Amino acid sequence: MKKIKIAHVLHSVGGVDVSLRQILHNLDTVNFESIVIHGDSDIKDEFVDKDSKPVVHYQLPIYREISFFNDLTAILKAWKIIRKENPDFIHSHSTKGGVIGRIVGFMTGTKILHTPQAFSFLSAETKTKKTFFLKVEKILSKGETILLASSQSELKRAINEVGFPKTKTNLFNNSIEPIEKILDLSIPKTWPDEYLCTVGRPCYQKNIEELIVVLHELNKTVDVHLVILGVGHHADHLKQVENLIAELNLKNKVTLLNWTTREDVLNIISKSKLYLSTARYEGLPYSIIESLALSIPSVVSDCDGNRDLILNDYNGYCVKENNTIEFSQKINTLLQDEKLYNEFSKNARATFEKHHNIYKTIKDLESIYREELK
Structure with missing residues (x-):
C-alpha cells in the first residue's frame, strides 16, 4: 500500500x-x-x-x-x-x-x-x-x-x-x-522556590502588561513572585513591560527569562504553583496543555484557546479580559484553599488525559x- x-x-x-x-x-x-x-x-x-x-x-x-x-x-x-x-x-x-x-x-x-x-x-x-x-x-x-x-x-x-x-x-x-520525566534546569535559577509562571513573549497577543498589573494587585495582600518565560522572540512590548515593572516597584517580584529549551520550560511549569495567561487570543496554547499534563491549575483570560482548555470551577478559572481585580482574586483563592487546589490539580490531569x-x-x-x- x-x-x-x-x-x-x-x-x-x-x-x-x-x-x-x-x-x-x-x-x-x-x-x-x-x-x-x-x-x-x-x-x-x-x-x-x-x-x-x-x-x-x-x-x-x-x-x-x-x-x-x-x-x-x-x-x-x-x-x-x-x-x-x-x-x-x-x-x-x-x-x-x-x-x-x-x-x-x-x-x-x-x-x-x-x-x-x-x-x-x-x-x-x-x-x-x-x-x-x-x-x-x-x-x-x-x-x-x-x-x-x-x-x-x-x-x-x-x-x-x-x-x-x-x-x-x-x-x-x-x-x-505525556510528560514522564522532568530534566534539571540548564539555566541558573535566580527566582524563589514559591512562584507563579507564564510562557509568552511580551507582545500584543500575550498582554503581559495586564499580568504585571494583576501581580501588583495580588501583592497588596500576599507575597507572590512571577516568572515570565519566552522574552527573547519578537518581544516588541518588552520595553513597556519593563517600564511597568519599574513603575509599580515590582523588580523583586518578577523574573524575565529569555527563550530557553522546552525541557527548561517544563521544569519551571512543573514547580510553579499556578499557570497564568492574560492573552488576548490563542490557537490552543501548548503551555496550558503542558500545565494540565503536569497537574498544575491555571487562571487565564477568557479568550480563544484558553477557554477551550480551562473550565471554571473545574481545573482553574477563566476571567474576562482586563478584569484585574477578579483575576487576582481567583489566584488568591487557589493559593489559600488547599483542598480546592488539589481538586483542580487532579482535574487538570484528567483534562489532559481525556482530550490532549x-x-x-x-x-x-x-x-x-x-x-x-x-
Missing part, C-alpha cells in the same frame, strides 16, 4: 514548532511519510519521525514579518519543492506557513489542510490592519483549502468570521506526549488525513 505523503509548511518556532514535532514523533510511519518546508532562521533541532529517523526538510526565507522579496522567494522555492516531492497534500501551519502553503497549493493543484494556530487578524492592533488581514484570510479560504482547526473556538471563528463552509472544516485539538494526550489523539489526525484524500 502506497504511503500518504504530507508536506508540512510553516515558520517553525514556539508553539507551532512544538505542534509539528509532536505530530512527527507520533504519526504512523508505515502508512504516512512527511517532509518539512520551514524557515531558515527557525529552531535548529533536527526533525525526526516516530522511528527517530530524520525527516526530509527544506529551508526557505519564511519569516514572521511581511516582506515582498522574502515572501515571493519563499513561494517560488516552495513551488519547486512541491513539484519535485509531489505530496498527496500540503498541511500548512500558522499565518505565514498558511499564506505560502495555500498559494503554492493553488499553483500546483495540491490539496491543502490549513491549521491557523490563531488567525492573523486577531493580532491586529488597529481596525485597518484587522480588516486587511481578515480580507486576506477570506481570499485564501476559497478553493480546495480544508480548515483543520486546533480548537473549537478557532473552528467557530473560521466558520462565522472567515467564511469557511462547515463542509470544509475539521478539528484536531493540539496534543502532546497525543498517544490517543494521533489516531484522529491519521483518520482526518485519510478522509481528506477520498
Whole structure:
C-alpha cells in the first residue's frame, strides 16, 4: 500500500514548532511519510519521525514579518519543492506557513489542510490592519483549502468570521506526549522556590502588561513572585513591560527569562504553583496543555484557546479580559484553599488525559488525513 505523503509548511518556532514535532514523533510511519518546508532562521533541532529517523526538510526565507522579496522567494522555492516531492497534500501551519502553503497549493493543484494556530487578524492592533488581514484570510479560504482547526473556538471563528463552509472544516485539538520525566534546569535559577509562571513573549497577543498589573494587585495582600518565560522572540512590548515593572516597584517580584529549551520550560511549569495567561487570543496554547499534563491549575483570560482548555470551577478559572481585580482574586483563592487546589490539580490531569494526550489523539489526525484524500 502506497504511503500518504504530507508536506508540512510553516515558520517553525514556539508553539507551532512544538505542534509539528509532536505530530512527527507520533504519526504512523508505515502508512504516512512527511517532509518539512520551514524557515531558515527557525529552531535548529533536527526533525525526526516516530522511528527517530530524520525527516526530509527544506529551508526557505519564511519569516514572521511581511516582506515582498522574502515572501515571493519563499513561494517560488516552495513551488519547486512541491513539484519535485509531489505530496498527496500540503498541511500548512500558522499565518505565514498558511499564506505560502495555500498559494503554492493553488499553483500546483495540491490539496491543502490549513491549521491557523490563531488567525492573523486577531493580532491586529488597529481596525485597518484587522480588516486587511481578515480580507486576506477570506481570499485564501476559497478553493480546495480544508480548515483543520486546533480548537473549537478557532473552528467557530473560521466558520462565522472567515467564511469557511462547515463542509470544509475539521478539528484536531493540539496534543502532546505525556510528560514522564522532568530534566534539571540548564539555566541558573535566580527566582524563589514559591512562584507563579507564564510562557509568552511580551507582545500584543500575550498582554503581559495586564499580568504585571494583576501581580501588583495580588501583592497588596500576599507575597507572590512571577516568572515570565519566552522574552527573547519578537518581544516588541518588552520595553513597556519593563517600564511597568519599574513603575509599580515590582523588580523583586518578577523574573524575565529569555527563550530557553522546552525541557527548561517544563521544569519551571512543573514547580510553579499556578499557570497564568492574560492573552488576548490563542490557537490552543501548548503551555496550558503542558500545565494540565503536569497537574498544575491555571487562571487565564477568557479568550480563544484558553477557554477551550480551562473550565471554571473545574481545573482553574477563566476571567474576562482586563478584569484585574477578579483575576487576582481567583489566584488568591487557589493559593489559600488547599483542598480546592488539589481538586483542580487532579482535574487538570484528567483534562489532559481525556482530550490532549497525543498517544490517543494521533489516531484522529491519521483518520482526518485519510478522509481528506477520498
